[in-house]
Amino acid sequence: MxxxxxxxxxxxxxxxxxxxxxxxxxxxxxxxxxxxxxxxxxxxxxxxxxxxxxxxxxxxxxxxxxxxxxxxxxxxxxxxxxxxxxxxxxxxxxxxxxxxxxxxxxxxxxxxxxxxxxxxxxxxxxxxxxxxxxxxxxxxxxxxxxxxxxxxxxxxxxxxxxxxxLAPQVPMPAEQPVRQGGGTPLCTVSFFGLPRSSVPPGTTLRGTVRLVAKDHLKARGVRIELVRHTAVASGRGRTAVRHSVTTVAASGPLELRPRQPKDLAFAVEVPVDAGPSIVSEDYRVDWLLRAVIDRPLRRDEVWEQAIAVHTS
CATH class of the missing domain: 2.60.40.640 (Immunoglobulin-like)
Structure with missing residues (x-):
């Protein structure tokens, strides 16, 4: 006993x-x-x-x-x-x-x-x-x-x-959107109207995504995702985890003509329990806005824009 x-x-x-x-x-x-x-x-x-x-x-x-x-x-x-x-x-x-x-x-x-x-x-x-x-x-x-x-x-x-x-407020990352996946880019993607500084949990993140196709491009729709991205780089191995926390439709079916910009407004909710962007010794946590051009029977065109979240 x-x-x-x-x-x-x-x-x-x-x-x-x-x-x-x-x-x-x-x-x-x-x-x-x-x-x-x-x-x-x-x-x-x-x-x-x-x-x-x-x-x-x-x-x-x-x-x-x-x-x-x-x-x-x-x-x-x-x-x-x-x-x-x-x-x-x-x-x-x-x-x-x-x-x-x-x-x-x-x-x-x-x-x-x-x-x-x-x-x-x-x-x-x-x-x-x-x-x-x-x-x-x-x-x-x-x-x-x-x-x-x-x-x-x-x-x-x-x-x-x-x-x-808590994480203090910081400037938004200055990096341009990055294309994900292989093959030849079918268009360019850019984001406008985003805040200049990091945003807190519970915020509605509003902006505009601009698509410029290189050739005629058909899509079933465009969606915007908010993604928590964790990258681990240590002596114990390398891993990356992308976790989509919010998804919104920016458009229904559409056709993009060559070199004619198409602007789409969107509003994405940052979850109230979202943690901040951080850098640790062996890993980092970033937040990404992901624009996904949904193509019928073909690989989606995906671009990611880094943003920042604070909690103070």
Whole structure:
């Protein structure tokens, strides 16, 4: 028969969402069921990357900030202890090229330069960063606060509280649409009227797609898709996942004449749970507007335009 744990852990944060550069205030309440000696309690801000690798998946779990709120202390049974930790959220949201890129005056020295008795001795200088929260097929960036209690008693597993790190607004990508698939291009595609800056979830993205055929071209219709594209490039392999989240019809059957532009208006909903565009160490998440010219009994003509989504 399993023995009862010696302590209960309660963990909460001052809010659920944070911007890069903010600080998380974590509240810990320890409820010992008996007298305990040499109790150690740590609270850490943790970033997690998850993405597929071949037939399996890979998870990278690392603390970017942490604090020992108890260090070999004694706790009296039945007497709750309340503790607080303040954990800075890194300002840097893209992979560093060198450790100095993660420099932030809010953090103490880390790694070999840290006080060996501090939590920061477990964190390397180049680990003080992390992309914003973005969850979806192909790859996810997650954040949480973790509280762990250790000692000579029977302690429960670490307690975790998920949080969200928001992505700030950025300019829309300047790249032109890119054709997908092989063969000879049958037309050119361009987008007009899109916002100049990234858009938040829940937005109706309005614009115009312009088609210019090289020769006479018949189509059953043109549709616009909003696609979450995750590209993984790591030592564990290369994968790409395109996940269409919204599809709208921009036209019914139509004929395009050579070198005569055809403009089609469209409106695409960005889902309310859409995560932002991010770049991590081994993968990136981009959002694409995909124009699909549906050709009867032939390969569709497909062009993709990069856009950006933010969550702040």
């Amino acid at each position: 399993a023995r009862e744990r010696a302590i209960d852990i309660e963990l909460a944060t001052d809010r659920q969402a944070y911007l890069p550069g903010d600080a998380v205030t974590a509240f810990v309440r320890l409820n010992p069921r008996e007298d305990l000696e040499d109790v150690e309690c740590s609270v850490a801000l943790v970033h997690i990357d998850r993405y597929p690798t071949g037939d399996s998946g890979y998870t990278d779990d690392r603390a970017v900030a942490g604090e020992y709120v108890l260090a070999e202390d004694a706790l009296a049974g039945g007497l709750a202890r309340e503790l607080t930790a303040v954990l800075p959220v890194p300002r840097r949201i893209v992979p560093p090229e060198k450790p100095e890129d993660c420099a932030d005056e809010r953090f103490p020295l880390s790694g070999d330069d840290a006080d060996p008795e501090s939590y920061d001795s477990w964190i390397e200088p180049e680990e003080r960063w992390g992309p914003p929260t973005s969850v979806g097929p192909g790859g996810s960036s997650l954040w949480l606060v973790r509280c762990e209690v250790t000692g000579s008693g029977r302690f429960p597993d670490p307690v975790e509280v998920p949080i969200a790190v």
